[in-house]
Structures are given as structure tokens and as C-alpha cells.
Amino acid sequence: MLSRDLQQQIRSIQQQIRASLSNYRVRPGQNQLIAEIAHTIAGSYHRHHRIALVEAGTGTGKSLAYLLACIPYALSHTKTLVIATATVALQEQLVQKDLPFFQQHAGLDFEFCLVKGRQRYACIERLQEMLQQPELFPDSSNQQQALASKLLTAWQERRWLGDIDSLPFAVPDELWQHIQADPYHCHRGSRRHQHCPFHLARAEINDSQVLVTNQAFLLADLEAGSAQLPTPEDCIYVIDEGHHLVDSARSFLSASAPLLQQEVWLEKALKFSQRMQSNLPESALKTAIKLQELIDDYRRDYQPVKQQLPAFTTSWFKDNSQFRFVDAALPLLLSQQAESLAKSSQQVVNQLEQLHQKVRDAILEQQLPARSISSTLQELSFFDQKFSQQQALWRLWSESQQSGVYQARWVEQTEQQHQLLGCASPLRVQAQLERLLFRPAFACILCSATLTALNSFSYPLRELGLDQMEAVRTLQVSSPFAYAEQGSILLPKMQHEPTANGFTDELCQVLPDYLPKGQASLVLFASYWQMNQVATVLRQQGYNILVQGEVARQKLLEQHAQQVQQQKTSILFGTQSFAEGLNLPGDLLTNLVITKLPFAVPTSPLEEAMSEAISKQGGNPFLQLTVPATAKKLVQACGRLLRQEQDSGQIVILDRRLVTKTYGKAMLDALPPFKRNIHY
Incomplete structure (x- = not known):
């Protein structure tokens, strides 16, 4: 239970912050967040399952709320607060702004640091x-x-x-x-x-009570047995931007590796192991000899695959550069060899680690020629990467799918050197998240401005595997912003749907009408290709446009801010990564243009496999998978406009499907209550 002393300490800190800031306003929503999070981590609702899903609209003060609720408890119970985000932008905001502010005004003795891969x-x-x-x-x-x-x-x-x-x-x-x-x-x-x-960065971890990292690093560290971070039972986890956790887990648990052209680097690996037998001291001789034997074993297992792949590729790539194995069913040869290749590649990886230790010992004892040290380490790193890639792929491909389809498996041809990649991704990650995170964690809070889908928690609970877990708390706190008075959504009449051939040309024609002079505009695109096409045309018409990817992100935002400060028209072009985690308050953004609803690419093998699995269970993949995911992305994108209570501006959406499709109304109703202006 949350002790009275801790409750009083949290109130006192909040009062100190209020006294320090002339413009601080008491927000009922923020108080709700603080209370719910504090009671969850204290075990007030369940002694063992201290898990909550919290959706907090823009302006509720979400970051300050979870810092207020978590840090006093973590310090008093010798726990580490680990905050894992999905974007670098939010990590930077926490480390450069939110945590220094809290440290300055809370009167608590703690250190924090950023932990990156x-x-x-x-x-x-x-x-x-x-x-x-x-x-x-x-x-x-x-x-x-x-x-x-x-x-x-x-x-x-x-x-x-x-x-x-x-x-x-x-x-x-x-x-x-x-x-x-x-x-x-x-x-x-x-x-x-x-x-x-x-x-230097890692040395800060042991001295810090608050660690900020990204979701991928957290999952990798948990899988490695807490190699860098404290053990889960000693951690209070806040998963900010929690709507990304499933995708982060799926990406982390996925694998891809080249299937062709292995003979060149395998031959180099054999020569390397032979050279190590000559260069290393006698104490390391057995390790180098064993490495050579294990590489030979892997090459022997690979030979049947090498011989049959040319015949396979003829049938795989008739019309497309990707080929998905329906129901994750591999050709018989690949299925037969997968287990052997997974085992032999893992043995090579293990042996490379042992050889690395022998090399380290030889360096320390000056038994390795100085001029060969760097090249030896470089080769070790190269071969470890190659065999680890192979091991990850063949391990996933060796998992049985007979009792049900649990993976998407596919191959794809790349333009670079005509390479053939084998790929695998889990369809569901509930079991892995439960094993790595939810079960062992002392407490886990997932929060986001867009955690629900179409105003319901059922979708994220099911995706995360928390729908069957006891006492999982859910809380939805609305934004305090006066959306209807401060902003509007405009849907101009468009002739083409984004899937039509003429849509890009129409964008080039109509977009200038929605780039007001003297204002700061952000235009969001669904693809780099379309963004660059439109940028080229508008630049030819004399528009000065700052385009994502042409310079470093921070430099681009600095240029944008400088133009706004000089009261010049500033136009930012960006893709999906600019649709969330980007903070442009006040005059830095008054005009937001969304060119297209952010639907996932329907042709991706992973999306196809997930849709196929839902269909076989009698469901509707478009309504159950695609629409909820797109609705969350659209809410995130619209959340870029108002970042402070005094902000104002306009959102222009150039996708007519919000009006013409049956799902459009549900998506519009999931957006903040801006004033609507629909030209249809």
C-alpha cells in the first residue's frame, strides 16, 4: 500500500514545484495520473501484478506525473526507475528538460542518465x-x-x-x-x-537511480539477463510512448540474414581461424582449431541450401521482389536444414566468443603482434555479426508451426549485389512480453497520448497479452486544451484518393493553397518518395522547404526555429517519424498538413501474414488490425499542433477517405474535439 508518508511527500513536492513556477496550473487530470500510478506501483490494487495502462492527452503533464509518482517510491524502496521510450526526441526531452527540472525543484537526492545501445x-x-x-x-x-x-x-x-x-x-x-x-x-x-x-556513458549507470533508454534496448537487455540494467524485480518501468511496445518487441524478436553469397566470407572465416592458430600462443591453439572445425560443420550444413536456392528463386520472384511462405510453411529442404544450421551457427558464435577472450588475454600479455591487433578484432567482429545473423534466422525458421501459425516468413531480393534475404517475424509477442517484462517486473506503467484505439483499451490489452492478467489498471485522462476554440480541422475537397495515380500531381497543385505566408507549417507524408516528388515541384515554384533527411534532424529543426524567429515563412516536410515525438510549441507550428492517412503498407509480408491469421480465425483484418493502428497514428500526427494551452492553429487533411469510407467517421471521432470544416 502507498504509505501516508509517501503520499505527503508527493504532495509536498508538487507544492514546491507550484511555488517555483509563476505559470503553474493545478490540473485535475495530472492529479489523477499521479494517484493512479503511485497506487499501482505501491501494490494497492494487486500485490504482484503492478501494471497500468494510462492514456494521457497532450497537456496533461504526463512526464511530470509519472516522475512525481515513481521517483519518491523508487528512492524509498531502493528501486531503479527505468523510463523506456520509442523515440530519441522524447529521450532528449526527458534528459535535457524534464528530469533536470524535477531534480532542481523536488528536493530529492538522485542522479539520472541516458542509456543507449x-x-x-x-x-x-x-x-x-x-x-x-x-x-x-x-x-x-x-x-x-x-x-x-x-x-x-x-x-x-x-x-x-x-x-x-x-x-x-x-x-x-x-x-x-x-x-x-x-x-x-x-x-x-x-x-x-x-x-x-x-x-564513459556506461559508468553513469551504477550511480543513477533514474535511467532513460529506448524500448528496443530495454528488451535486448532483458533478453540478455539484465546485462546492463538492474534486474526486473528491482525496477519500476515506465514505458512511455507505450503504443509502440508491441512493434518494438516484434522488431527485436525478428531476424533477417543473407542466404546467398556465403562462400566468400566463409572462406575468409576459415583462413582467419587458421591464421589464429599461428599467431596466438599455444594456450589458445585448441580454441582456434575448434573454431575451424565448427565453421566447416556450418558450411557442410549450408551446402544443400546453396545448391537448391537458384531453383527456388526462379519460382519465388516472378512478379515481386518479395515472396512470403503461406502459413510460414518453408520448402522441405529449408525446413529440414533449419535446425542443423541454427545449431551449427550458434556453436560458431559461442566459439568466436571464446576466441575473443583468448585474443584479449594475448593482447594484455603482449603475445599478439601489435600491428595485427586491430585487424584481428575487426575480423572477429565481422564474423560474429555474420554468424549471429544466420543463427537468429535459422532459429526462427526451425520453430515448429504445425499446431498454429506463429510467424511471418519470407524471402526478398535486394538491389544491392542482387542479394537474397531470408526473413522471419513473430505475429504475436504476448508470451515474450509476459516472460521478459510483465511477470518479473516490480511494476510496469505503460503510458501514451494514444494508447487506446478508437477510444477503447481492448485493442492494446489484447495486443500486449494483458487482457487475461489480473488487476491490470486502465485510465484515460483527457487533455485540458480547449480544442474547439484553439484549433480546427479542415478537409478540403480532393478529386483523387491517395491510392490513385493522379494523387501526387493533385498534391502539388493544391498544397500551395494550404501553406500560409508568415506561418510555420509542417507537412506530413506517408512516403519519402512522395515527399521528395512534391518538394521538387514546389521548389521549382520558388518555395523554400526544409526536407527531412537532407540534413541532420536537429539541424533541420534549428533552421526552422531560426526562420520562425525572424518572422519568415517556414515549411517543414517530414514522414511518419515527424508525426510523433516532435515538439514544436507556440509559433513553431501553427499549420499542420497531413497529406495521407498513415495506413501501413498492405503489401508487406508481415502485414499479409497477420491479416491472413485473423481471417482464418473468422475475423476482419482491416477492421481489427489496420483501422485501429491507423487511427492511433492519425491521433499522434494531429497531436503535433497544440503543445501548450495557449497554442492555436489549423490541421488540413488531404485524404478524402475520412469522408467517403465507412471507417472515416470513427477515425474522425477518435481525434481531439477540434472545430471541423468539411468541404464535401
């Missing part, structure tokens, strides 16, 4: 090697070398924090892959790496 950090040693030993990076260009030099200077001058999110300029993916941290190069036992960005 290793690959979001650069390895400064690798960056230096790229400049000093370019022969280790034979595929790097002169342009990449120049950018690497600028990055190193920025790090040395403390103008860059060493992570991908604070890059001072855009960096190509190819360059980042060369310099990103990995467990083989960036080992904490090496003195050269003790002060690298990744290990």
Missing part, C-alpha cells in the same frame, strides 16, 4: 585508426576520410559527445558502420578504450 556510440580508437591506418578500411573513400578527420577534431574540442545523436553534421551510414563501437574493439579492459564515449 553500444552502436549509437563511436569508437574514438577506430576513428583514429581510420586516419592513421587507412589500409584497415579498404572500402573507405576520400570523402569519408575527410569527415572522419572533422569528427575527431570535434571530439577533441568537446564539440561532439561521441554519439550518433549529437553529430555536428550528417554522416553516411557506411562511415558510421566503420567507426561505431562494438564489443570486440571497445573492451573496457583495454586502457585505450576506458575513456571512450560508450564506457
Whole structure:
């Protein structure tokens, strides 16, 4: 139960915050949130299942509410508060704004830090090697070398924090892959790496009582047995942007790996294992020999697949670059070999880890030639990545689907080097979320501005597997904003539906009418292709447009803010990632244009498999799956307009299906109660 002392402490902190801010307003909705979350984590509703789903509209002060409810309890019960989001933007807001504010005014002694995946950090040693030993990076260009030099200077001058999110300029993916941290190069036992960005960041975890991370990292850490974060029973989890948790879990549990062209890197792996037998001390000889044997075993298991794949591809890719296996039923050969390949690839991965430890020992004892250290670690990292990819795919492909279809399985051809990828994704993730998160967690709060679908919790409860769990709490708190007085939704009459061939041309014609001069506009597109097509046409007409992807996100938003401050017309073009987590308060956004309802791509193999599974159970996949998911995305997109109580503006939706289709009214009714202006 929530003790009286804690209740009083929470009230006192709230009063301190109120006294510190001249414009602070008591919000009944926020008080509801604080009480519900605090009682849930204290076990007032259920001693073991301390789980709540909370939908809090924009402006309710959701972040402050869960900080107020969770941090005092976590500190008094020696628990760690772990806040997991889906977007970098919200992580930055929490770490740069919300938590410093709370720390300053709450009068509580606690530390917080941002926890990101290793690959979001650069390895400064690798960056230096790229400049000093370019022969280790034979595929790097002169342009990449120049950018690497600028990055190193920025790090040395403390103008860059060493992570991908604070890059001072855009960096190509190819360059980042060369310099990103990995467990083989960036080992904490090496003195050269003790002060690298990744290990400096990790050192903060032990000293922090509040950790901010992303949902994918949290799931990966839980699967790894809490390798970086505290154990679940010692954590209070707040899953912010909780409507993404199912997709985050499905993405984390998915796998894809190349099926063709393996002989080249397998041959390199064999030569590497042979070279290790010569270069490493005698104590490591058995490990290197065993690695060679296990690689041979994997190659032997792979041979039948290699021989039959050309025949398969002839029938798979007649009309499309993707081929889905109906009911996840693989061809007999792939089904027969999957278990053997999963086992043999896992054995190679295990042996590579053992060899890595032997290499680390040889480095520490100076028994490995200095000039070969970097290339050896680079090769270890490369082969670990290759075999881990294979293991993940073949493990999923080896799981039985006889008692029911639990996966989407497909293959796809990529334009790059005509590669063939094998892919697998779970259809449902309820069991995994229960095992990893909901059962072992001390407490878990899922919150979002759009957790319900069409104003009902039944859809997220079913998706998360919480519909059968005892005492799961649900709470829906409306926004305090006066939507009808401060904003409007305009649906101009459009001739074409977004699926029609002439829709892009019509967009180019009508969009200028809805980009008012002297205002800040955000135009959201459903695809990069369409966004770039429209941007090209409007730029030819003289419009100055800031387009997502052309410069780093933060730089783009800074340019937008600068133009608004100078009272210039500013037009941002963005895709779905700009439809949520983007905070443009006040004059930074007064005109929001949504070009198309954010339906998921109906041709994706995963969507097809999920729809097929619902149909076989007698359901309607469009109404049960597609419409609820799209409705949530539309609410998120409309939530970009009003970020503060004094904000105002207009939303223009250029998709006539909101009026012409039967599901349109339900989607409109799920939106905030803006004044409506419908030209049909």
C-alpha cells in the first residue's frame, strides 16, 4: 500500500514545484495520473501484478506525473526507475528538460542518465585508426576520410559527445558502420578504450537511480539477463510512448540474414581461424582449431541450401521482389536444414566468443603482434555479426508451426549485389512480453497520448497479452486544451484518393493553397518518395522547404526555429517519424498538413501474414488490425499542433477517405474535439 508518508511527500513536492513556477496550473487530470500510478506501483490494487495502462492527452503533464509518482517510491524502496521510450526526441526531452527540472525543484537526492545501445556510440580508437591506418578500411573513400578527420577534431574540442545523436553534421551510414563501437574493439579492459564515449556513458549507470533508454534496448537487455540494467524485480518501468511496445518487441524478436553469397566470407572465416592458430600462443591453439572445425560443420550444413536456392528463386520472384511462405510453411529442404544450421551457427558464435577472450588475454600479455591487433578484432567482429545473423534466422525458421501459425516468413531480393534475404517475424509477442517484462517486473506503467484505439483499451490489452492478467489498471485522462476554440480541422475537397495515380500531381497543385505566408507549417507524408516528388515541384515554384533527411534532424529543426524567429515563412516536410515525438510549441507550428492517412503498407509480408491469421480465425483484418493502428497514428500526427494551452492553429487533411469510407467517421471521432470544416 502507498504509505501516508509517501503520499505527503508527493504532495509536498508538487507544492514546491507550484511555488517555483509563476505559470503553474493545478490540473485535475495530472492529479489523477499521479494517484493512479503511485497506487499501482505501491501494490494497492494487486500485490504482484503492478501494471497500468494510462492514456494521457497532450497537456496533461504526463512526464511530470509519472516522475512525481515513481521517483519518491523508487528512492524509498531502493528501486531503479527505468523510463523506456520509442523515440530519441522524447529521450532528449526527458534528459535535457524534464528530469533536470524535477531534480532542481523536488528536493530529492538522485542522479539520472541516458542509456543507449553500444552502436549509437563511436569508437574514438577506430576513428583514429581510420586516419592513421587507412589500409584497415579498404572500402573507405576520400570523402569519408575527410569527415572522419572533422569528427575527431570535434571530439577533441568537446564539440561532439561521441554519439550518433549529437553529430555536428550528417554522416553516411557506411562511415558510421566503420567507426561505431562494438564489443570486440571497445573492451573496457583495454586502457585505450576506458575513456571512450560508450564506457564513459556506461559508468553513469551504477550511480543513477533514474535511467532513460529506448524500448528496443530495454528488451535486448532483458533478453540478455539484465546485462546492463538492474534486474526486473528491482525496477519500476515506465514505458512511455507505450503504443509502440508491441512493434518494438516484434522488431527485436525478428531476424533477417543473407542466404546467398556465403562462400566468400566463409572462406575468409576459415583462413582467419587458421591464421589464429599461428599467431596466438599455444594456450589458445585448441580454441582456434575448434573454431575451424565448427565453421566447416556450418558450411557442410549450408551446402544443400546453396545448391537448391537458384531453383527456388526462379519460382519465388516472378512478379515481386518479395515472396512470403503461406502459413510460414518453408520448402522441405529449408525446413529440414533449419535446425542443423541454427545449431551449427550458434556453436560458431559461442566459439568466436571464446576466441575473443583468448585474443584479449594475448593482447594484455603482449603475445599478439601489435600491428595485427586491430585487424584481428575487426575480423572477429565481422564474423560474429555474420554468424549471429544466420543463427537468429535459422532459429526462427526451425520453430515448429504445425499446431498454429506463429510467424511471418519470407524471402526478398535486394538491389544491392542482387542479394537474397531470408526473413522471419513473430505475429504475436504476448508470451515474450509476459516472460521478459510483465511477470518479473516490480511494476510496469505503460503510458501514451494514444494508447487506446478508437477510444477503447481492448485493442492494446489484447495486443500486449494483458487482457487475461489480473488487476491490470486502465485510465484515460483527457487533455485540458480547449480544442474547439484553439484549433480546427479542415478537409478540403480532393478529386483523387491517395491510392490513385493522379494523387501526387493533385498534391502539388493544391498544397500551395494550404501553406500560409508568415506561418510555420509542417507537412506530413506517408512516403519519402512522395515527399521528395512534391518538394521538387514546389521548389521549382520558388518555395523554400526544409526536407527531412537532407540534413541532420536537429539541424533541420534549428533552421526552422531560426526562420520562425525572424518572422519568415517556414515549411517543414517530414514522414511518419515527424508525426510523433516532435515538439514544436507556440509559433513553431501553427499549420499542420497531413497529406495521407498513415495506413501501413498492405503489401508487406508481415502485414499479409497477420491479416491472413485473423481471417482464418473468422475475423476482419482491416477492421481489427489496420483501422485501429491507423487511427492511433492519425491521433499522434494531429497531436503535433497544440503543445501548450495557449497554442492555436489549423490541421488540413488531404485524404478524402475520412469522408467517403465507412471507417472515416470513427477515425474522425477518435481525434481531439477540434472545430471541423468539411468541404464535401
